[in-house]
Amino acid sequence: MHIHIFQDIVYPWCRIGIASLLGALQEWQAEEVTLHYHAFTIDPYLPNEGVPFRATMERLLGRKEQVGKALEYVTAMGQEIGLHFCFDQIKIRAHPDQLILS
DSSP: OEEEEEEOTTOHHHHHHHHHHHHHHHHOOSSOOEEEEEEOOSOTTOOTTOEEHHHHHHHHHSSHHHHHHHHHHHHHHHHHTTOOOOGGGOOEEOOGGGOOOO
16 A cells, blocks of 8 residues: 655644554554655745744734644644644744754
């Protein structure tokens, strides 16, 4: 079986989905699985220099309280499958082309 995964590496739901898939595939016995990863950008209009994270999230979600609730929910969902998100440390919502990953 071939599975094509389209992901934005800075989007936490993509990371949660992939981690969940990988966990499910550990139990898969039916046939061999080949994963094909494809990158895309959820927000292709994000400037190369990025944008302020909190202000952008507030604009998208409407209120500061909604941002807090949304980030708490994503953090909890990630923790359930072993991912640790540190949204409090994010200052700039970066363009994926500008990321340096180690």
